Amino acid sequence: MKIRFLGTSHGLPEANRFCSSTMIEVNGAVYVIDAGGPLLDMLLKAGKTPLDVKGIFITHAHADHMAGLYGFLDTVNWYYKQASVKIFMPEQKVCDLLSELLEFVGNRPVDISRICWEIVREGMFYEDENIKITAFPTAHLKKLGRPSYGYCVEAEGKKVVFTGDLSQWLEEDDYPKAATSQETDMVICEFAHFTPEQIEVYMAKTKTKQFWFNHVGLSKKFDRFEAIREMEKKFSYPVHIACDGDEIEI
Ligand SMILES: [Zn+2]
């Protein structure tokens, strides 16, 4: 499978980083984890169109993980009429609000035979001929009483763990067990809500072939990029910083 980082920024976009979105390609089919940046534009830049996209999997309903959905779906609704896409969202209310917005602004009904909303459930919730996706809850929105997830993606005999956004300071101990209880091929971890010391405790228990940080936040107290560079020799696996456009074949 091929992983392409479409957007790697945290809560704020930056001049050279769109907000979080990652494309997975298996046998020519495209799956997208989060859609924080302008999804359609980013896909076109990667040589893809909505016709290639089978599923979009949102980890949680924060704008930096889903703001690009609206433009993508509006275009699918009125222009890419051969496209058919499933959108997995943790909360029904967000599906309803976005559908209403699409209908109102587009002045046409949403074609629900092609734009299909589904709610993410804990455990294995998506499987097709290419890929299997399992959701595990994180505590990122626990204080608000709302759900958030990380995902384990399996395809072609490989396993990739996406942490999604985690709890502040990792105080809820929600770093994914999927990354520590088994050997994986790749871990893609956020780095906006905790210190290097806090994440290193979990990295020491992680069994993977490569570890990538995305969603790297800015901190007034320390340089997160510098902190990652200092981690590079501490672990048995390589540690990388994801940049927009990076593509990895695993
Ligand atoms: Zn975020």
Ligand SMILES: [Zn+2]
């Ligand atoms: Zn968030």
